Amino acid sequence: MQSSSLSCPNPGGYREGKPEGINTDSSSHAPDSIIHAEIGDPVIFEPYWLKYGIDMVIPPWHSISYVSSQRQISPFFEDFLIDEIISVHKIVGNAVTKDRHIVIGAGSIQLLQAALYALSVNDQSPPLNVVSSYPFYSAYPVVTNFLQSKLYEWAGDAMDFEPTSNRDGYIEIVNYPNNPDGTIRHAVVNGSGGVIHDLAYYWPQYTPITSPADHDITLFSLSKFSGHAGSRVGWAIVKDLKVAQLMSKYIMHNTIGLSRDAQARAAHIMRYVVHQYSQKGSAPYRLKTGPDNTTLMFHHACDALEHRWKELRDLVVSGSRFTLQDYPLAFCTFFGETTTAHPAFAWLKCEQDRDCEELLNSVNIRSRGAHEFGILDPQYSRISMILSLKEFTVMLSRLALLNNSSQTNCEMELTTKR
Numbered sequence: 266m267q268s269s270s271l272s273c274p275n276p277g278g279y280r281e282g283k284p285e286g287i288n289t290d291s292s293s294h295a296p297d298s299i300i301h302a303e304i305g306d307p308v309i310f311e312p313y314w315l316k317y318g319i320d321m322v323i324p325p326w327h328s329i330s331y332v333s334s335q336r337q338i339s340p341f342f343e344d345f346l347i348d349e350i351i352s353v354h355k356i357v358g359n360a361v362t363k364d365r366h367i368v369i370g371a372g373s374i375q376l377l378q379a380a381l382y383a384l385s386v387n388d389q390s391p392p393l394n395v396v397s398s399y400p401f402y403s404a405y406p407v408v409t410n411f412l413q414s415k416l417y418e419w420a421g422d423a424m425d426f427e428p429t430s431n432r433d434g435y436i437e438i439v440n441y442p443n444n445p446d447g448t449i450r451h452a453v454v455n456g457s458g459g460v461i462h463d464l465a466y467y468w469p470q471y472t473p474i475t476s477p478a479d480h481d482i483t484l485f486s487l488s489k490f491s492g493h494a495g496s497r498v499g500w501a502i503v504k505d506l507k508v509a510q511l512m513s514k515y516i517m518h519n520t521i522g523l524s525r526d527a528q529a530r531a532a533h534i535m536r537y538v539v540h541q542y543s544q545k546g547s548a549p550y551r552l553k554t555g556p557d558n559t560t561l562m563f564h565h566a567c568d569a570l571e572h573r574w575k576e577l578r579d580l581v582v583s584g585s586r587f588t589l590q591d592y593p594l595a596f597c598t599f600f601g602e603t604t605t606a607h608p609a610f611a612w613l614k615c616e617q618d619r620d621c622e623e624l625l626n627s628v629n630i631r632s633r634g635a636h637e638f639g640i641l642d643p644q645y646s647r648i649s650m651i652l653s654l655k656e657f658t659v660m661l662s663r664l665a666l667l668n669n670s671s672q673t674n675c676e677m678e679l680t681t682k683r
């Protein structure tokens with residue numbers, strides 16, 4: 266038995282297939298079935314990997330030891346995964362990796378906690394304030410306060426945070442493109458604190474890549490890069506060696522590193538993507554240069570998201586019930602074209618209804634209401650754009666029902682169809 270995790274993917278083994286269509290049968294969804302659009306589960310990638318992915322085998326004798334690397338700042342980080350991470354960023358041009366340290370964790374959510382620890386552990390002051398501009402990713406307050414740490418505590422909206430002489434210790438989390446509203450954000454607190462940049466969605470399928478990110482601590486996640494959320498692999502690119510060492514220490518004490526199987530799988534997936542694009546030369550990798558582009562991961566994902574966003578926008582403008590965030594055009598260095606964002610979530614505003622989450626609930630679409638993102642206005646709710654095609658299609662048909670009818674009429678229509 267051989268482990269393909271340790272060798273280059275064989276181009277001859279790639280399976281060809283048609284790109285994801287949008288014409289999926291939605292009849293099997295009963296009107297009372299629940300559409301789970303409240304979570305950001307990236308199963309939109311599943312058909313792609315089913316068609317184009319190549320198999321990988323990890324034999325039972327492989328990765329038995331706790332430790333692997335002799336080269337990295339932690340013996341729990343696989344050298345070959347770090348090499349692939351660097352290659353991926355080089356191809357995409359979305360982050361500076363030269364003279365940086367890479368820390369690997371169980372998803373970017375563990376790395377966020379590692380970064381909070383690293384930035385606060387040597388601070389003698391009362392707990393550091395953790396802030397983020399709202400609407401902020403709903404996990405930030407939960408994760409920050411989960412263990413009721415003495416090192417840091419959630420302090421809410423970064424815009425409201427006023428550093429004063431006796432209250433200036435803070436850590437700001439900046440997320441771009443932002444979950445839930447897809448906007449590009451910058452740090453807003455002008456004090457002497459640390460900043461964590463969460464760039465889970467800074468990939469060309471979601472937003473134009475305008476320049477390589479170059480921050481003190483930058484978090485990325487396999488889940489939004491290629492859809493492999495279940496592998497639980499994230500990485501941080503860190504400027505300062507001491508911060509990287511403290512983050513690695515947190516991961517060592519928290520989970521004794523990350524599964525080596527997961528690291529091998531992540532490296533295998535990345536190697537596949539790197540191989541695809543390096544065969545095409547260097548960036549820009551134009552969007553419409555040939556029929557084989559649909560076999561390329563970023564092109565395929567970008568296409569699928571662009572299609573979904575067009576469908577949702579067409580629906581929204583055909584009525585007056587909903588509005589959506591607009592995104593500016595920007596030059597994407599990866600595609601070499603001026604493109605716009607197609608975020609993983611739509612930040613839907615219900616124009617005629619007091620509570621958007623409640624309205625969507627009435628047609629069995631679960632969404633995440635604005636209150637979870639620090640916003641008091643219940644007219645906003647977040648829906649996933651990266652759910653399965655089947656669920657997306659049903660969600661659209663239910664939104665269409667709502668769009669041109671009063672809530673009561675719409676419910677009547679759904680009831681009649683049962």
Ligand SMILES: Cc1ncc(COP(=O)(O)O)c(C=O)c1O
Nearest residue numbers: 305372373374444465486488499
């Ligand atoms: C902004 C943001 N950061 C981090 C995460 C967590 O990613 P991971 O699955 O790598 O823990 C998510 C997941 O949806 C996210 O939306």
